[in-house]
Amino acid sequence: MGDADILNEQLASALPAAWRCLSPLGRAAAFPRGIPFQADEARDCTVNATIGQLTDGRGNPLPLPGVAGSMDGVDPRRAFLYAPIDGPEDVRRAWGERERRLAGGPDVPTSLPIVTHGLTHSLSLLADLFVDPETDVVVAAPSWGNYKLIFGMHAQARIVAFPFFRGGRFNVEGLVAGLASIRSKGVLVLNLPGNPTGYQPTSDEVAQIVAAVRSHQGPLVIAVDDAYQGWIYEEGRHQRSIFWDLCEGVDLDRHLPVKVDGATKELVFFSSRVAFLTHPSAGEEADAALRSKLKFLIRGTVGSASGPALGLVQRALASPDLESAFAERKALLAKRWNTLRAGLATLDEARVRVHPFNGAFFALMTLDRSLDAEAVRRRLLEEHSVGVIAFPQFNAIRVAYCSIHDEDLPELTSALHAVLDAS
């Protein structure tokens, strides 16, 4: 009996009217035992590597100076009155300009970004707009578990998964096979660098991915989940979002790339719930048509974004120190990345395959069949007070080093050694 069945039985006996009123989605609903569930179990751990948000490793946030502190410099009208449904125009403009600047000023026209309630909401809007039971949604595996909820459970898509890695690189052949299995229309989700792999491809790999996408006959929406944009620590990796590569010479008859990004990680403002949706411009009229549909969907789900957070995002985007402050945070993570990489290299390769990682906030490792990821997670939790996330279906462990202090990383590595030796 699945989790949802158990809940439905409980409701049937104690809240019969509620149970009888459930929609098909309501009947299927049950909070998954994924990352938030496992993170909750680890909340009292000494070393808690479960949650993908940057902290000082002592539970405290490291907000950018432009975001942190008081509401000084934030217009009270902005902070306390309703925002436009698609966001204040100055914030949308400032965000779009920064994105283009970070990408080196690409020569492709794009729409003015629309403000959403965070990256989940952006993806949920794309699901509402483009996904129904006839849609195939192609995602790498493993990938963020919420894709399954958003596209599969809510929007009833068929999820087509292909293995993320192949020979220590992004699995372009798997992507081609995934795209080939689309029945009529599709959505491809790309999350580079991403969760849980922490992998950013080289420019060479990006060119191959773009070629694979370009060869698909469509119609295809490419949702570029740029949550971790800019968080890349290794030389020789593609530096800009693949969105821009997909836009260059895009055939809008067949393809629509959509950039899904936001303040969450790019402005180190995890609680903000301020994100953006951008697509290649197809002229004022068509951009307005798509915006009208998106505004309709925003209005009928959550309304406009939260004022105090929007005000702080606006202030941060206007701050002359933004890029240097971000670079500082990135240097901090690069140091942790280096330490962790050295530590994980000491693990027995025959039992633990540590996948290449060089971006975002995570290291991912697949365990040998003689080991059980969920059992390893439990022992780390209970015997060493170390919290990590297990992906039982991949027999894999994810370490979110964004929330671990540099000094605690050796403890994490030695706990892994101890549990593996004893398992």
Next chain:
Amino acid sequence: MGDADILNEQLASALPAAWRCLSPLGRAAAFPRGIPFQADEARDCTVNATIGQLTDGRGNPLPLPGVAGSMDGVDPRRAFLYAPIDGPEDVRRAWGERERRLAGGPDVPTSLPIVTHGLTHSLSLLADLFVDPETDVVVAAPSWGNYKLIFGMHAQARIVAFPFFRGGRFNVEGLVAGLASIRSKGVLVLNLPGNPTGYQPTSDEVAQIVAAVRSHQGPLVIAVDDAYQGWIYEEGRHQRSIFWDLCEGVDLDRHLPVKVDGATKELVFFSSRVAFLTHPSAGEEADAALRSKLKFLIRGTVGSASGPALGLVQRALASPDLESAFAERKALLAKRWNTLRAGLATLDEARVRVHPFNGAFFALMTLDRSLDAEAVRRRLLEEHSVGVIAFPQFNAIRVAYCSIHDEDLPELTSALHAVLDAS
């Protein structure tokens, strides 16, 4: 050709891949010409009575002292790191306690409120959970246009509307008829005092409404939209939310009342996007089952609420001056209400029926057939720089006096006189 058809044609020609990928909901989507659309047209008016948010009448917010100002006293972890999916427990507890206190400590057990992204999101969650094409959603007419988007367009319910007023009172007979037309399962939306009527019933009327609901065989979810809770200016009106009356002796086999409330109006924090969902408790297990389903839905649509706003809500709820600060704001609105009521009483009753109004932020008037509400709105806008909202389908005009300075109310009344005389 409808608005959506026009948009679809524009997309078909300029963004063909996007157009071919549209879901049924995406095809139907078009931002409505409702309140946000009309408010946008009136944004430069001298007297702008379109938007339901409290201002000083000069465009400035009037936040409660506990909300306003800096982020001092807000825990940075609260402000900048992820919140739990269902909200921080202390905020949920503080909100639930205040609601019970405001209702005079009712003797009915209720669930710990769940945090959502605003009242729209709360209603959208109820739609996801309880509404499908087999569901009839009963609403008074006129009511907030977004109900149609949320329940009708998004969740595919059949909307059953009954006239709000009958003989200058809430139309209990219409409610009974609406409930009687439910085919199998239903959702009833009650919004008292509400938008756009601004009407709060007497205790006697509330008892009749409760009796009408109670006599329905169910299964029925009663969504009590308490957005404007507490904003009542007239003596002799029912003082607490009808949610509590519905909970007393509720038969959970047939009925589930759900309280939909939030910081938006109750804490004069329009931009917050912090709201709450509460239902009668059916024991720990059943409450947890419903919570699991709601958390699943929140996770797959927007994730947890915005940190800075949550922090400010927490601070406001802890402020010892909260109730006196709210009373001050309410006194301000009561004064505007009195002035406007006197002004509207001078209009020609034969041509303009001003419905009784005593709560929320609005006055509603139905125009005689010889007048056209949309034409009256246009003339007010273009000839007098006065912004109001027209409801063409009811030939009615809504005045949001919450955003009009006391001194400007005579100007609004005389503009109405002038336009009616000239029409």
